[in-house]
Amino acid sequence: MQKIFDEVNSLDKRSYEKFFLTEDILMEHAAFSIYTYIENNFKKNSTILIICGSGNNGADGLALARLLYKKFDIKIYLANEPKSSMAKIQYERIKSLDITISEKLFEADILIDCLFGTGLNRSLDENSKTLISKLNSFNSFKIACDIPSGINNVGQIENIAFKADVTITMGALKLSLFSDVVKDFIGDIQVSNLGIQREIYETQTNKFLLELSDINLPFRDKDNSHKGTFGHTNIIIGTKTGAGIISCDSAFAFGCGLVTAISKEDLDLPYHIMQDRKISKNCTSIAIGMGLGEYEKNEIEKILETDILKVIDADLFYEKLLLKYLDDKVVLTPHPKEFISLLKLTNTDEISIEELQNNRFLYVEKFCKKYPKVVLLLKGANVIIAQNEEIFINNFGRAVLSKGGSGDVLSGLIASLLAQGYDRLEACITASLAHTTASNNYPKNNYSLSPQELIEEIKKL
Ligand SMILES: NC(=O)C1=CN([C@@H]2O[C@H](COP(=O)(O)OP(=O)(O)OC[C@H]3O[C@@H](n4cnc5c(N)ncnc54)[C@H](O)[C@@H]3O)[C@@H](O)[C@H]2O)[C@@H](O)CC1
Numbered sequence: 001m002q003k004i005f006d007e008v009n010s011l012d013k014r015s016y017e018k019f020f021l022t023e024d025i026l027m028e029h030a031a032f033s034i035y036t037y038i039e040n041n042f043k044k045n046s047t048i049l050i051i052c053g054s055g056n057n058g059a060d061g062l063a064l065a066r067l068l069y070k071k072f073d074i075k076i077y078l079a080n081e082p083k084s085s086m087a088k089i090q091y092e093r094i095k096s097l098d099i100t101i102s103e104k105l106f107e108a109d110i111l112i113d114c115l116f117g118t119g120l121n122r123s124l125d126e127n128s129k130t131l132i133s134k135l136n137s138f139n140s141f142k143i144a145c146d147i148p149s150g151i152n153n154v155g156q157i158e159n160i161a162f163k164a165d166v167t168i169t170m171g172a173l174k175l176s177l178f179s180d181v182v183k184d185f186i187g188d189i190q191v192s193n194l195g196i197q198r199e200i201y202e203t204q205t206n207k208f209l210l211e212l213s214d215i216n217l218p219f220r221d222k223d224n225s226h227k228g229t230f231g232h233t234n235i236i237i238g239t240k241t242g243a244g245i246i247s248c249d250s251a252f253a254f255g256c257g258l259v260t261a262i263s264k265e266d267l268d269l270p271y272h273i274m275q276d277r278k279i280s281k282n283c284t285s286i287a288i289g290m291g292l293g294e295y296e297k298n299e300i301e302k303i304l305e306t307d308i309l310k311v312i313d314a315d316l317f318y319e320k321l322l323l324k325y326l327d328d329k330v331v332l333t334p335h336p337k338e339f340i341s342l343l344k345l346t347n348t349d350e351i352s353i354e355e356l357q358n359n360r361f362l363y364v365e366k367f368c369k370k371y372p373k374v375v376l377l378l379k380g381a382n383v384i385i386a387q388n389e390e391i392f393i394n395n396f397g398r399a400v401l402s403k404g405g406s407g408d409v410l411s412g413l414i415a416s417l418l419a420q421g422y423d424r425l426e427a428c429i430t431a432s433l434a435h436t437t438a439s440n441n442y443p444k445n446n447y448s449l450s451p452q453e454l455i456e457e458i459k460k461l
């Protein structure tokens with residue numbers, strides 16, 4: 001996993017003080033990393049337009065222009081006069097070069113957005129909005145320097161943002177690159193080295209970006225085993241039976257030795273799924289909530305009271321009785337609407353979906369502070385997995401997963417791993433990565449994936 005920081009100004013400051021790296025040195029490395037990216041990916045003499053603002057993001061662009069000059073056909077567009085001291089210095093450095101300052105925007109092969117970086121601290125003015133909108137309309141390859149202009153320090157977009165194909169971010173990953181609302185604006189992310197290896201530039205953090213290598217699939221190193229060796233999960237089937245049955249199937253596919261559907265009605269189940277009326281004696285995990293619908297409250301209580309690890313999902317986030325069980329036995333897997341209900345039930349906050357989606361990390365942190373024993377998995381374009389003060393982000397998800405039943409598959413995967421002995425965080429991390437990876441491996445298109453096909457892809461991981 002990679003470290004993520006709420007802000008990097010303190011890291012820059014530490015580099016000046018601890019390693020005697022000046023702002024100038026850091027900036028030269030920032031510019032050089034974009035130069036290297038362009039050199040490695042584009043033909044000599046490609047046309048490049050660098051759009052520069054008045055601060056240090058613009059200064060990065062001016063330094064980059066100096067580096068690219070003569071190897072590429074470059075022009076600078078000055079959105080504002082250089083104002084920060086580094087922008088003025090960088091401007092001096094290019095004055096004697098014959099670099100064209102373009103008076104207008106045009107569709108170059110490559111556009112480089114150096115308008116605003118981490119200094120964006122107020123709403124965009126009309127000129128900036130028009131400028132960004134025009135840039136977005138061009139068919140050029142688009143590179144954002146540090147962060148696409150228009151995204152603020154907490155990952156919100158008030159009006160418009162530059163729509164990058166790649167964001168080359170300076171020094172370390174910033175949290176603002178991982179809100180759901182910026183997902184379609186940042187493109188691929190690359191981290192630039194600022195004159196010292198990233199592991200030295202970076203300090204301690206409590207936030208992490210998951211990588212594919214963080215997956216820890218079920219592993220069998222004992223052949224002297226039987227079905228009981230690999231756990232027994234119980235999935236509670238509610239009035240909407242399909243949801244729970246999907247979870248049963250995905251739990252079985254992800255290695256759990258035994259899967260029992262707990263249901264009052266006789267169900268038409270796949271042959272490998274057992275059925276019972278009550279929780280099995282040797283049950284090692286439970287999943288409850290998916291398609292629950294009408295269910296007797298005292299029966300739910302009896303299940304929640306058990307000392308068994310549980311995945312709690314969907315309809316249960318609207319039940320007040322859940323409040324007694326927000327402890328070290330549970331994993332909660334709400335989607336945004338369900339999380340809002342949970343925030344309300346727990347008297348944490350009463351907010352709209354929009355407010356949540358604009359501040360996902362803030363509300364996850366608030367909730368986890370209040371319930372530090374709970375493991376929370378907040379669904380969304382970027383999945384957030386959190387416990388106490390730690391946050392893990394899975395940004396591999398794509399639109400292919402935006403289908404009914406995807407969440408039921410995920411509940412089954414987590415329950416399966418809990419039953420097999422994973423701890424709750426490990427189970428969420430591996431299940432979430434398996435879920436996104438399998439969906440991305442679906443070969444057909446990004447709209448037709450069914451839960452069954454998703455489970456088939458999970459079997460191939
Ligand atoms: N501090 C450092 O050591 C380094 C900084 N670097 C670059 O510096 C950037 C940050 O530079 P700055 O702090 O100068 O800020 P920016 O260049 O991001 O912002 C420029 C200026 O725009 C003004 N501004 C903010 N919001 C505005 C709005 N909505 N409309 C009009 N003007 C607005 C601000 O007052 C600020 O002075 C980083 O994103 C990165 O690109 C890199 O060179 C790496 C090293």
Ligand SMILES: [K+]
Nearest residue numbers: 113116147149
């Ligand atoms: K930028």
